[in-house]
Amino acid sequence: METILSTQNSRVKEWEKLKTKKGRRKTGLYLLEGRHLVSEALQSTAKIDYVVSTQEELDAVTFEVPTTNLVVISQKIAERLSDTVTTQGIFAIVQIPNQQRQIEKPVDQITGSWLFLDNIQDPGNIGTMVRTADAAGFVGVVFGKGTADIFNPKVQRAMQGSQFHIRLILGDLTTWAQSFQKAQIPVYGTELNPEAKSYQDIKRTQNFALIMGNEGNGMSEELLKLTTSNLYIPIKGQAESLNVAVAAGILMFSLKDI
Amino acid sequence: METILSTQNSRVKEWEKLKTKKGRRKTGLYLLEGRHLVSEALQSTAKIDYVVSTQEELDAVTFEVPTTNLVVISQKIAERLSDTVTTQGIFAIVQIPNQQRQIEKPVDQITGSWLFLDNIQDPGNIGTMVRTADAAGFVGVVFGKGTADIFNPKVQRAMQGSQFHIRLILGDLTTWAQSFQKAQIPVYGTELNPEAKSYQDIKRTQNFALIMGNEGNGMSEELLKLTTSNLYIPIKGQAESLNVAVAAGILMFSLKDI
Numbered sequence: 001m002e003t004i005l006s007t008q009n010s011r012v013k014e015w016e017k018l019k020t021k022k023g024r025r026k027t028g029l030y031l032l033e034g035r036h037l038v039s040e041a042l043q044s045t046a047k048i049d050y051v052v053s054t055q056e057e058l059d060a061v062t063f064e065v066p067t068t069n070l071v072v073i074s075q076k077i078a079e080r081l082s083d084t085v086t087t088q089g090i091f092a093i094v095q096i097p098n099q100q101r102q103i104e105k106p107v108d109q110i111t112g113s114w115l116f117l118d119n120i121q122d123p124g125n126i127g128t129m130v131r132t133a134d135a136a137g138f139v140g141v142v143f144g145k146g147t148a149d150i151f152n153p154k155v156q157r158a159m160q161g162s163q164f165h166i167r168l169i170l171g172d173l174t175t176w177a178q179s180f181q182k183a184q185i186p187v188y189g190t191e192l193n194p195e196a197k198s199y200q201d202i203k204r205t206q207n208f209a210l211i212m213g214n215e216g217n218g219m220s221e222e223l224l225k226l227t228t229s230n231l232y233i234p235i236k237g238q239a240e241s242l243n244v245a246v247a248a249g250i251l252m253f254s255l256k257d258i
Numbered sequence: 259m260e261t262i263l264s265t266q267n268s269r270v271k272e273w274e275k276l277k278t279k280k281g282r283r284k285t286g287l288y289l290l291e292g293r294h295l296v297s298e299a300l301q302s303t304a305k306i307d308y309v310v311s312t313q314e315e316l317d318a319v320t321f322e323v324p325t326t327n328l329v330v331i332s333q334k335i336a337e338r339l340s341d342t343v344t345t346q347g348i349f350a351i352v353q354i355p356n357q358q359r360q361i362e363k364p365v366d367q368i369t370g371s372w373l374f375l376d377n378i379q380d381p382g383n384i385g386t387m388v389r390t391a392d393a394a395g396f397v398g399v400v401f402g403k404g405t406a407d408i409f410n411p412k413v414q415r416a417m418q419g420s421q422f423h424i425r426l427i428l429g430d431l432t433t434w435a436q437s438f439q440k441a442q443i444p445v446y447g448t449e450l451n452p453e454a455k456s457y458q459d460i461k462r463t464q465n466f467a468l469i470m471g472n473e474g475n476g477m478s479e480e481l482l483k484l485t486t487s488n489l490y491i492p493i494k495g496q497a498e499s500l501n502v503a504v505a506a507g508i509l510m511f512s513l514k515d516i
Contacts (some may be wrong), residue, residue, distance in 0.1 A: 124382070128501045137494025165496040200516075234516065238423040244387045246507035249500070250292025253508050258458075258492065 003072045012077050015052065015093060019083060021149050024096065030151035032092040033083060040161035047095040053080050054089035061090065083153040096151060104169045106179035111207055112139030113256050114180075114189075116173050118223055119146030119214040120244065127158020128245040129212065133166060137240045137254040140167030142176055144223075146214070173211070177226035180209050187211065188255065189227035190247065191219045196232040199250070204257040212248050261330045270335050273310065273351060277341060279407050282354065290350040291341060293408035297321045298419035305353040312336050312347035319348065341411040354409060362427045364437035369465055370397030371514050372438075374431050374445075376481055377404030377472040380500065385416020386503040387470065391424060394510040398425030400434055402481075430485070431469070435484035438467050445469065446513065447485035448505065449477045454488040457508070463516040470506045 004012060017023030018031040029049060032041055035057075041048060042063065053061075054072045058079075073081075078089040085138045115133045120126050126148055130141050148155055150168050180187045211227065213219030224230070233247055242250075262270060275281030276289040287307060290299055293315075297419075299306060300321065310329045315336075336347040361515050371393045375449075378384050384406055406413055408426050438445045444466045469485065471477030482488070491505055500508075 061320035128504060131497050132500060132504050134495040135491075135493045135497035135500050160497070162495075162497050231513070233393075235393045236514075236516065237392040237420075239389050239393035239418070240421050242390060242393050242507070243503070244384060245501070246390050246504055249508050250511050252493070254512075256494075258494070 001067045001070045001072065004067070004077060005074045007074075007076050007080050009077075010251060012073070012080060015091075016080055018093070019153055021152070024151050026227075028096050028101065028243045029093055030096055030156070031081065032091070032094055032156055033081070033153060034088050034157065035061055035090055036161060037156065038090050039066060040164050041092050041094060041197045044164040046164065047097075048092050049095060050093040051079070052093065075239040078179065091132070100150060100168065100170060102170065104171050104174045106171070110180060110183050110185055112135070113252070114139060114209040115248070115252065116144060116176060116209050116211040117141060117147040118144045118173055118219050119213055119217075120212060121146075121148060121246075123148050123152050123154030123217055124158045124177070125215065125245045128154045129248045130159045130166070130168065131162045132245070132249045132252055134162035136256050137258075138166060138252065138256070140169055142169045142171040142173060144171060144173035165211070169258035173223055174226065177209065177211070177223060180227060181225070181228070185209070186228040188227060188251075189219055189224055189230040190215075190232070190251070191224050191227075191230050192232050196230040197253055198234055199231040200234075202231065202255060204255060206257045208255060209256060210248070210251055212244055215244050259325045259330065259395055262335060263332045265332075265334050265338050269329075269336065270331075273349075274338055276351070277411055277506075278426055279410070282407070282409050286359065287351055288347040288354055288413060288414070288417060289339065289487045290346065290352055290414055291339070291411060292346050292415065293319055293346070293348055294419060295414065296348050296350045298422045299350050299352060300324075302422040304422065305355075306350050308351040310339070310349040310351065311482075315347035341415070358408060358426065358428060360428065362429050364429070364434045368438060368441050369511070371395070371464065372397060372467040373399045373506065373510065374402060374404045374429075374434060374467050374469040375399060376402045376431055376469055376477050378470060378473075379406060379473055381406050381410050381412030382416045383473065383501070383503045385413045385418070387506045388417045388424070389420045390503070390507045390510055391418035394514050395516075396424060396510065396514070398427055399436065400427045400429040400431060402429060402431035409474075434470070435467065435481060439484060439486070443467070444486040445484060446509075447471075447477055447488040448484055448490070448509070449482050449485075449488050450490050451488055456492055457489040457512055459476050460487070460489065460490075460513060461514060464515045466513060468506070468513060469507055470502055473502050
């Protein structure tokens with residue numbers, strides 16, 4: 001166990017850089033923040049380089065923190081590393097798994113329900129969709145082009161631990177959709193167009209992919225051509241649309257066989 | 259039409275105060291931000307004191323802005339008034355309707371579907387739930403004790419215009435629930451307890467109330483006693499819970515008769 005008290009410490013500066021995509025790419029590490037996430041990481045197979053925490057927080061947590069690779073920091077340093085308004089003061093420096101550093105090919109034997117994220121921008125929406133996919137019993141989430149980084153601190157926080165429960169993959173969604181189609185597994189799009197079907201007319205199934213598109217512009221044209229059907233959620237009131245994470249929740253819980 | 263260029267202008271300072279609850283209570287005014295919301299407000303019956311905008315934004319908008327009570331401001335002032343990272347530069351100063359300044363009694367003839375918000379903290383969650391209630395064809399949303407203020411800029415923004423489509427009421431949820439029970443209209447709670455029913459076992463209806471509780475602590479004990487049934491969403495994976503706005507979306511779209 002060691003102690004760092006100066007915000008000018010070179011390792012503190014290194015860790016702070018993990019908030020940026022560049023910093024993560026360079027080191028292959030990412031930063032997890034908060035009691036719940038650090039606890040989940042410790043219970044998972046994630047490779048943790050350091051647990052970094054204020055003494056106050058260490059005294060407060062109810063789970064065990066191994067003292068090897070534990071670094072005690074000051075409140076000031078915690079605030080530097082934090083991405084929240086009021087930090088709990090506990091962090092983990094975690095290795096990005098090899099398979100999440102590169103685009104992954106579609107799985108050979110496709111089973112289960114999958115969520116495809118096409119160019120989704122808002123970290124909170126992304127994290128919430130991963131959390132919901134976990135709750136709905138999905139197998140994995142494929143992060144397509146333009147979708148915010150899996151290891152962005154805001155994305156990590158909104159996932160609330162679901163990053164340790166289901167598969168998160170960087171993938172080329174065109175290749176993935178083609179692979180599902182080839183295996184005769186339905187790929188549902190969510191682009192409003194005249195041929196879109198109400199989601200309520202779709203029979204529940206175990207194996208399928210659901211594509212959610214960009215908050216403002218919807219799904220890419222290319223991907224749209226690769227869908228089995230496009231679904232819409234009938235709007236009854238005057239709202240123009242639903243929040244993408246809410247729409248994804250309604251669809252995931254309605255499409256998946258239970 | 260007038261022009262204000264100094265951030266030290268007394269009216270700018272007054273408007274800036276509308277970001278706080280205190281400032282809103284003192285003046286009976288609130289601040290709306292962004293193209294979409296200002297456009298919706300102009301089309302609604304809302305009483306608008308001023309439209310405040312940068313010249314650049316005025317040149318860009320596609321809707322008509324009446325020149326009476328139009329105030330042109332500098333980019334610096336827009337940034338002062340803004341609650342966003344990159345402001346569009348257009349605002350409306352709007353009167354808080356009389357009925358939304360005080361606790362309202364339950365409606366006499368209850369019809370339609372209602373959402374009750376019990377001690378919900380996150381402005382984004384609240385706004386998203388109002389937007390979803392609108393999309394699902396709900397009649398109104400009752401803001402109970404502890405729930406963030408209807409006129410909080412973050413709440414207003416997340417509603418995306420639905421504040422002009424459905425009824426938003428400050429209410430004592432106990433009185434409201436009692437009134438629904440008396441009229442034999444179901445009140446659904448969302449507190450996990452051994453007697454909770456799966457939402458999928460509930461028949462769709464037109465007239466009911468759905469209560470969503472605090473993000474961390476759930477519904478209040480008192481309110482729990484006044485529910486017809488408590489509902490839960492079966493979790494299939496390892497996630498501990500759903501985001502409250504996602505859960506509300508799944509329930510609203512599943513409970514309401516279509």
